[in-house]
Amino acid sequence: MAASVRCFLRSGKVRHYSLNGYCYMMVRDALNQAMDEELERDERVFLLGEEVAQYDGAYKVSRGLWKKYGDKRIMDTPITEMGFTGIAVGAAMAGLRPICEFMTFNFSMQAIDQVINSAAKTYYMSAGRQSVPIVFRGPNGASAGVGAQHSQCFAAWYASCPGLKVVSPWSAEDAKGLLKSAIRDDNPVVFLENELMYGVPFEMSEESQSKDFTIPIGKAKVERQGTHVTLATHSRYVSFCLDAAAVLAKEGIECEVINLRTIRPLDVECIETSVMKTNHLVTVEGGWPQFGVGAEICARIMEGPAFNYLDAPATRVTGVDIPMPYAKILEDNSLPQIKDIIFSIKKTLNV
């Protein structure tokens, strides 16, 4: 009871509910709370992007922030990604701590030069004289019925760049803790959210309700212990993997599900430890297969001690290697489904 009252008081206008004494929060509200707390904590933090202020956020992630903090801290920008991203990076160079929102990461392509060349590489090129404390955040990957130009996953592209940190939360707790860490980090962080997860509620632990709750960047989390196969995944596909694991448990196959949380730097040790226990690896992601997150994980496992523990080649479950189609049946078959994950696991285990 106390927990739920506290949860209510803390959240204020944020949508949440308590059930059986546990506090639940949707991912979007966890993100909102993270930004609210960091805006309050440090005057240098500010948010800019399209529709973040008066519209309350295109996906309502920044709801209420403009009313609370005003024009100076929450800035609506014109539809000029390259310009406002450059402005955000410049502001970070000159001492502020911007949160630069892309309405979706597809639009970040217009500004990718500023993210990579002006933000990511600068600390190195200046031999440590010039840091760029900035967070680039927004929804990444497929949505529902938005077509090819609005459905791309950018995890692999950004994660290949040294000087960037790339974070991909799954749960509300991940979202809150990782966003707070990202904002407090003195380096450029690409924070990949997922539109389809915004409205999903998750239990929030006691600890996560503190204003100083952060989750370290670069550490994965084992969401489910298992012994037969390691599933390494991120973002929305953690849910799919857990569902697949529940189905397979009935057949006596125990899956260990690793929520990567951070794509760069990748927590290879966590995956290796798990593979050395289960002897089988399946990676699951929504992005395209070629040169993707799964490809990187497989390469790293091959290069490390866990290779000798594999009883079968590692398998990648990915999006289909095509631009995203529109028709529902086509779209559904362009992304991994639970049955695809189950099928891949069984093939890997040779059952």
Added chain:
Amino acid sequence: MKNMLTTISNALCRITGRNVLLIDLSEYVNVTSLATPTLAQTLRQPPKPPPVGPRAPAAAQLVSAQTDRLDGPGTSVVVSRSFADFTSQATFDIKKCDVHRLEEAPPLKAELTRDQGLQYYRVMQTVRRMELKADQLYKQKIIRGFCHLYDGQEACAVGIEAAINPSDHLITAYRAHGYTYTRGIAVKEILAELTGRKGGVAKGKGGSMHMYAPHFYGGNGIVGAQVPLGAGIALACQYQGNNQVCVSLYGDGAANQGQLFEAFNMAALWKLPCVFVCENNKYGMGTSVERASASTDYYKRGDYIPGIRVDGMDVLCVREATRFAADHCRSGKGPIIMELQTYRYHGHSMSDPGVSYRTRDEIQEVRSKSDPITMLKERMLSNNMASVEEFKEIDVAIRKEVEEAAQFATSDPEPPLEELCNHLFSNDLPLEVRGTNPWVQLKSVS
């Protein structure tokens, strides 16, 4: 902190010609974090003052002594004629600036004191000699990769610096060596960066286009990208309410970039204190302005943003216009565009001879009629503000400084391999970085 104050003090000395003691610059020192150990390297060696000549009367010493200590830059100068012989201040007519959407314009007259004149001369000549030395080193293959030289355009860098404060901010593109100097970095550190040595301003990791200093954000390799960055720095100034401005430079080639117009829009919308400066040197690489731009009135290209077109070969004109522009921004009126009409003697970069798209005659004509250093010198001589010998002595001192800097730049060791992976992240725990093969695990510290 103390080292940073010294660097700022040195930059101020260089421009004002006086040894200014800045007691507390805490309002200038902003939150940009700089690793403390590297600050020690930013201390510029001030040029040793030339020895006092045998005929220097006591009165001449008084001139220098009155402002400050004798060991600072710009304080003691050899005089072979007595102080009473020289005009201490003169007013010069400067070219009228064309204006766009402005009721007023920069003044038509500029005042110049003897000290200022000598200081501007010294700085411009240092930039000139430094760039020519870089040319020499590049031809000897000691400098490699990109090298974009600034000779011919010195009046722009020096004029701008003379009109702004060290606490203001500046960002430019790749033709940045001159600005790196005016913003406070020693010649030897600039040359050592060009030669890729550990004594370079970026420890050899940046190169020609990536040099940084306090309130100087480089050195940017991607054409046009620095302009939105500059608008962002101006946003930070506005946000922090510190009355500082940001000077954001670009060339005539970059003037057509879309991101500039995006930056102009937001700067005007939010009234950012940003002075956008177009250094129009008539050629974007090998393409003349007429062949690249539908409108070559770069000072008007901001449309709703007021603009001034300035003679960029006259350091006084640049200074007056920059003062005017900075005042405009500081008074909260929003951004302003300044087009400096200037010229570069070298080609676009060292791999461009610079004569395939323009004639040698044209280059020669600018050199003989509009050279910024010659113009200043002649102004001062014809108004009896200094003697020929004085200028010669300054030249000798500068030549020596640049020679010593080149010596350093060629003899300093390259950065150690242990540095390879450092400076990936700021304020982070050490991490491992993958090398060229899986067995090479390299260490990276912040």
